[in-house]
Amino acid sequence: MHSLSVNGFSRSFGTKRVLDDFNLDIKSGEILGIFGRNGCGKSTLLKVMFGTAKADSINMYYDGRPVLPRDIIPNSYIGYLPQDPFLPKGLKVRDIIPMYFNKSHLQDKVFYAPGIHRITNTKAGNLSLGELRYFELLLVGNLDHPFLMLDEPFSMVEPLYKEHIKEFLNGLTATKGIIITDHYYKDVLSISTSNILIKDGKAISIDKEGELIQKGYLPELLK
Amino acid sequence: MRAFVNYYITVNVVNLIASIIVAIMGGWHWLPLSLCTFGLGMGLLTYNIFYKSQYYFYYNLGYTKKRLAAMVFGCNALLSLPFLLIFIIF
Numbered sequence: 001m002h003s004l005s006v007n008g009f010s011r012s013f014g015t016k017r018v019l020d021d022f023n024l025d026i027k028s029g030e031i032l033g034i035f036g037r038n039g040c041g042k043s044t045l046l047k048v049m050f051g052t053a054k055a056d057s058i059n060m061y062y063d064g065r066p067v068l069p070r071d072i073i074p075n076s077y078i079g080y081l082p083q084d085p086f087l088p089k090g091l092k093v094r095d096i097i098p099m100y101f102n103k104s105h106l107q108d109k110v111f112y113a114p115g116i117h118r119i120t121n122t123k124a125g126n127l128s129l130g131e132l133r134y135f136e137l138l139l140v141g142n143l144d145h146p147f148l149m150l151d152e153p154f155s156m157v158e159p160l161y162k163e164h165i166k167e168f169l170n171g172l173t174a175t176k177g178i179i180i181t182d183h184y185y186k187d188v189l190s191i192s193t194s195n196i197l198i199k200d201g202k203a204i205s206i207d208k209e210g211e212l213i214q215k216g217y218l219p220e221l222l223k
Numbered sequence: 224m225r226a227f228v229n230y231y232i233t234v235n236v237v238n239l240i241a242s243i244i245v246a247i248m249g250g251w252h253w254l255p256l257s258l259c260t261f262g263l264g265m266g267l268l269t270y271n272i273f274y275k276s277q278y279y280f281y282y283n284l285g286y287t288k289k290r291l292a293a294m295v296f297g298c299n300a301l302l303s304l305p306f307l308l309i310f311i312i313f
Contacts, residue, residue, distance in 0.1 A: 034311035052282065075283045088229060099226040100284065140283055 020201035036198035079145035089125030129156035153186040238266035252310040255303035
């Protein structure tokens with residue numbers, strides 16, 4: 001069982017304070033959904049936690065011990081699926097898998113995941129956006145980081161693959177804590193164990209879909 | 224390690240081209256030196272411009288940008304050293 005906490009995270013862009021004294025806690029076994037309008041700081045939050053963007057101020061704790069964002073990558077505390085595709089476009093799926101996993105049983109987990117056998121001879125650059133997203137998620141999710149952060153994992157993914165993704169993520173909660181941010185709120189709500197909405201730089205706890213309407217993230221017509 | 228080899232090759236394609244240009248202009252003794260300095264800088268810069276998002280491929284494997292650059296420098300220094308010594312001695 002591992003825990004990850006962020007306290008007092010603030011970040012400004014110019015004069016605009018995007019996140020202000022923001023706090024977040026997650027433990028193994030939890031799936032935290034993060035919602036918010038475009039530009040509210042969701043992706044920035046994930047990048048800062050991963051150590052690839054700067055914060056004005058942040059305190060991070062891993063298992064209760066202080067940890068600097070720049071130590072996240074070298075210590076492999078968090079696996080991160082960024083918004084943009086990150087696989088080398090010229091490499092085939094079957095060549096990428098052994099780059100991520102030395103052990104054959106871990107390679108097999110990806111090779112024999114639903115839908116992968118159809119694309120093993122395809123170059124990453126020739127995959128559809130949905131296939132690419134799904135494949136990237138399988139790679140990052142099967143690494144042994146104790147935490148996983150997913151920035152729009154359901155984006156451009158066809159319904160059938162979405163179900164595979166949900167099943168896969170639910171399986172990962174046995175060993176990992178997962179943070180998901182995505183505008184496909186129904187997909188996130190169907191697997192998350194807790195949710196927050198980022199509004200005016202603060203985190204608001206969300207229990208059900210109706211609260212996303214009340215807080216102004218979803219339009220009234222969805223009532 | 225296989226992932227690093229992919230990064231190493233991608234960075235050094237540009238490095239090698241830049242270093243050969245330097246060698247043609249300034250003499251072949253500059254080739255091993257450029258592979259660890261100017262050419263390497265050009266390779267890293269080009270990667271940062273054209274393949275920036277691919278750094279996340281390596282981040283997830285525990286490689287930071289600095290570590291990747293240091294590993295490429297280390298490998299190139301090891302490979303260049305004998306050639307540099309040959310040029311110095313002869």
